Amino acid sequence: MLLAFYSIIVMSCSHDKVTDTSSPSYHISQSEKETIPAAIALPENLPNGNSRVATFYAVGVQKYKAQEIPGSNPVAYQWIFVAPQADLYDITNKKVGTHSAGPDWQLSAADSMFGASFSPPRTSTVDPASIDWLLLMPKTGKTPTGFFADVSYVQRIDTKGGKAPATPPVNATDVIDVGYTAIYRFSKIN
Numbered sequence: 001m002l003l004a005f006y007s008i009i010v011m012s013c014s015h016d017k018v019t020d021t022s023s024p025s026y027h028i029s030q031s032e033k034e035t036i037p038a039a040i041a042l043p044e045n046l047p048n049g050n051s052r053v054a055t056f057y058a059v060g061v062q063k064y065k066a067q068e069i070p071g072s073n074p075v076a077y078q079w080i081f082v083a084p085q086a087d088l089y090d091i092t093n094k095k096v097g098t099h100s101a102g103p104d105w106q107l108s109a110a111d112s113m114f115g116a117s118f119s120p121p122r123t124s125t126v127d128p129a130s131i132d133w134l135l136l137m138p139k140t141g142k143t144p145t146g147f148f149a150d151v152s153y154v155q156r157i158d159t160k161g162g163k164a165p166a167t168p169p170v171n172a173t174d175v176i177d178v179g180y181t182a183i184y185r186f187s188k189i190n
Contacts, residue, residue, distance in 0.1 A: 024057035024089035031055065031158045031183040037124035040135040042153055048190035053151055056184045058099050060086025061177035062131060062162040066169035077172065079164035085177075088184070103136070105154070105184065111146030114139035115154050131162035131180060150188040158183040 020026060042050050063082040068075055083101035090096045097107035106112040115136035122135040136154040138144050144151050162180025169176075 024059075024093050025091050027057045027158065027181070027183065028055050028091050031185075034157055034183075036155070036157065037126065037133065039124040040122050040133050040155055040157070042135070042155070042187055045189045050153070050187045051190055053186040053188050054090075054147070055186070056088040056090060056096065056105075058084075058086040058088055058180075058182045058184055060084060060099065060180065062164075062180050064164045064176050064178065066172050066174040068172060077169040077174065079169060079176070081164070082175075084162075084180075086180070086182075099184070102139070105148065105186075107147055111148060113144035113148035113151055113154075114142040116140065126157075127159065129161075129163060130159040131156075131182075133157045133159060148186065151186045152189045153185075153187045155185040155187070156182050157185065 062084055064079040065082050066077040067080040069078050084099050084103060085101075086099040087095050088097040088099055088105065088107075097105060097111075099105050102114045104112060104114050116139040118135065118137060123132040124134070126133050134156045136156070138151060143149075159182045160180060162178050162182070164178065165176060
């Protein structure tokens with residue numbers, strides 16, 4: 001009888017899975033449920049469409065610096081975006097690369113790409129407290145290499161945080177790093 005009771009306890013415990021809602025894999029899988037706004041949707045590229053090359057979860061900061069507001073008297077300052085600085089994680093929760101100024105995504109010296117905005121920029125404000133979702137393309141003159149060689153589009157979605165503070169800077173030398181997370185989707189034209 002004791003053995004049967006013990007077996008039931010062990011079996012019931014083995015069926016209870018605890019989901020780590022802070023893990024990159026959780027965020028990546030949840031991002032697949034997101035509705036993508038038309039402003040940043042991938043072009044259809046008919047007849048063959050697009051294919052996903054990779055999806056990464058980014059954890060890092062958006063860097064801002066103070067800039068004088070032209071014509072302000074007395075002198076006043078505003079926050080100006082400088083660059084992102086983030087680590088990239090894959091679906092296995094492994095840190096696989098970085099995201100930095102450029103914007104640039106790098107997995108290794110041989111696997112990198114620079115992004116550029118469309119003209120006009122393709123953005124969508126999904127959460128007013130977070131940086132915009134956006135659609136980028138490879139930067140002209142900077143050919144994506146290695147893993148990124150066939151990438152045609154980069155989508156930044158599911159952003160949390162990263163927005164410049166509402167309180168303006170006080171001095172010309174003020175800088176601030178604002179924490180953020182995002183999903184980056186890399187796709188190619190078939």
